[in-house]
Amino acid sequence: MIPTAQMGQLRPGEAEWLAPGHTGRPLTLWKLLLLLWTLLNCGLESSAQGPGEWTLWGSWSRCSSSCGRGLSVRSRRCIRFPREELCWGDTHEYRLCQLPDCPPGAMAFRDIQCALYNGQPVLSLQKTYQWIPFYGAPNQCDLNCLALGHAFYHSFGRVLDGTPCSPGSQGLCVGGRCLSAGCDGLMGSDAREDHCGRCGGANDSCLFVQRVFRDAGAYAGYWNVTLIPEGARHIYAAHRSRNYLALIGGDGRYVLNGKWEISPPGTYDVAGTRVVYTRATGPEETLRAAGPTTQDLLLQVLLQEPNPGIEFEFWLPRELYGPFQEQTQALSLSLRQPQPLEVEPQSSEPNKAPAFPTRTPNPTPDPCPPCPDTRGRAHRLLHYCGSDFVFRARVLGHLRQAQETRYEVRVQLVYKNRSPLQALEYVWAPGRCPCPPMSLHREYLLAAQRLVSPDGTQDRLLLPHAGYARPWSPAEDSRVRLAARHCPV
Template identity: 75%
Template sequence: MAVCPGPADHRLLGPPCSPRAHVFLPLLFFLWTLLSCGLRGAAQGPGEWTPWGSWSRCSSSCGRGVSVRSRRCVRLPGEEPCWGDSHEYRLCQLLDCPLGTMPFRDLQCALYNGHPVLGTQNTYRWVPFHGAPNLCDLNCLAEGHAFYHSFGRVLDGTPCTPGAQGLCVAGRCLSAGCDGLLGSGTLEDRCGLCGGANDSCLFVQRVFRDAGAFAGYWNVTLIPAGARHIRVAQRSRNHLALVARDGRYVLNGDGALSPPGTYEAAGTRVTYTRGAGPEETLQAAGPTSQELLLQVLLREPNPGVHFEFWLPRESYGPFQARAQALGWPLRQPQPREVEPPRAETVVAPEASPARVASLAPDTCGPCPDSRGRAHRLLHYCGSDFVFQARVLGRHRQAQETRYEVRVLLIYKNRTPLRSREYVWAPGPCPCPPLAPRREYLLAARRLVSPDGTQDRLLLPHAGYARPWSPAEDSRVRLAARRCPA
């Protein structure tokens, strides 16, 4: 109950209490208590985790083991349990165990040697039994007898099976992700980044068909330092060859064939396969520590050498410059260099302006409506390339329209883009049409012909081609975050 101040306290606490205060103050306290209890009872959502504790010592004194750390869930009455795990396990790798050291599972079985089990006074010597269903139970076989017994779970850090990578944790067989955490499932992306999204490197892919008719070694491509996930394949009586930086052949040099197998080169292992048929392959995980030169030893006309690898973004520019200087373009040659100028072709903006011949509007019908967020999201997520480009020229060619564009800003690319590209649109009346000298946001797909002779950027009919603006830039960046993984 509230207590009113006496007369001596009026100067400090304000005017004297009226008789109403004796009723009002207890009522106010009761309402505050009721409201506070009601809010607590209506608490929703999960509780909150305390910070992670420190990692424990490794479960093993040598070889591989497990370290654990934990946290605690703090929640009010009515709140749900915290989301996530209260314990986290990571792999700890110590020095190899000395020769003759008893394996961890063997040691756990041996602890029961000479002790009565199964409700009798009989004693046995126990060794691990690996034929039981649960790999993380301590299943031990009685030596000299045809039965085994399960003594419960093995200790954390016990290998699931001899020689396997998985370790038993809390009765489950878990493997470590690239982050070292058991059961995380985190993998390296193609760039070698743990848990990455393949956005710190670029994909190089091509079919080499430029060799001449005479026999001998022909240069196919340079494989730069830092390349990962290298794959080369060809199907013919010709043979792949690989040359190290010092000029020595790694395989198939000096006209002599090397046996299939694994070879050490540039800091990685190269697996060379050649079967009874005409197919040959080279594969290497990388990353390469130095350049390698890929060649083909011609014995018959070259049907094509397929090669691909991933490069760090900072390595792509120097590689492209060297490859083009050596006459090995990264995309199949396009007709820009050999085609005579046409009246319809628009020159680059820095050249003298000329009157541009355009497609006659009266010969083309209206395009379907392609506006809206759903349309933008569909084409952004389903395309191979999204980029800002300035249209330099336009040309009708048979039943296609070819745009020459300058790439200004790249939002998405599955394979590298050059500063100038051709973008092809189906039909002489493409939808939507692109006007020369204007800038657009384009979503294009990569189209490679079955024989590998054409490698194009295709702008689908009724696809995504919007005049570029700051607002359109914001919309396309928002679409990038909403694509399904």
């Protein structure tokens, strides 16, 4: 009987592994692990160990230019072991630097580089040339210079870093490539401002206001469209009609198309931004501004025909949207541009409350004689054809003076006008007892004449004595429209 020990009996803690075709002693588990470690170690020694590590960025250099636009550069080094790969990324980083504009007549950077070769033999040992920049070559970041007075150019290699790619271009040459700066100031960066003005943002800090103003004015005049609050960006307004957009600045003065005067298309500086106003040959008008605005703006429309709709939009910071809503409600956008009110003189008594502006002072009326009868088709036709203005209006107030009476009216509908009418007008009637009389808060059909003083200081709407002022009604509306057909052209 063969002893157990001679049969290769395993001891506790050992394992047996036989290779294919092996007839000898089995390898123990720890020998197997040692073999695998050796094989793996030998394989790894022949491969790379991964990329190295960058040092911290150095400080930015001085600007490459002494005026205008230039570049600053900073660098870093890659620290790696012999078997490690190179670091991933760039060793240099370029940043745009903006200095005050160069003085008039200063020589451009590319011109200076071409001029360095003036009087030097370049193409031969004897012939010399005067060189100026040439911008028709394929690579705009090569120093391509034209021989002055000749029909050829020569490339002197790359331009220096910080050279503008072309006249008026925003790009600068860096390492032979034309690069533009992102909003972070780094050349070649794709970082862009979002609509809220945040560099690399996601439009989550502002709200997009987009609406259509569809109120159809029944008469010519200025109508408020919307308030454009301080801080608005990417402003746009457009319409297709014979009407005109008008813009009022934060100081209350018109920037565009105010006081019945049409402004030419162009660029206007207001509220810290530039407003680009365009008016095509057709009935199309647009208004654009990048913003952000530093003051509130008021957008209006000067109506000459029914409003087909005015589209407007802008982006507004979230924290300003609530106040914007409150302001637009307080503005009462359906009202027209207000006329100035006259303030009653204040009393000199110290304890008396100050007087406030009033539209309808009501002094005790004196008895007035009856007015002559002005009814009839002939009277209507006479005043309609002989008047400068025929319109429907609501009486808001009146003020009786020594020799005349002034009515404040809101124009509702214009039938005839020789010049534009405003939303709120003053109509003057001779005498303290005008004929025909008009009552407060009632609507009338009025035929008025334009009266300009000899020195040009006063321009009034005059309601002649025994003129045409009839209470408005649908029947009276039809009679006036019929009278218009019989007036001579």
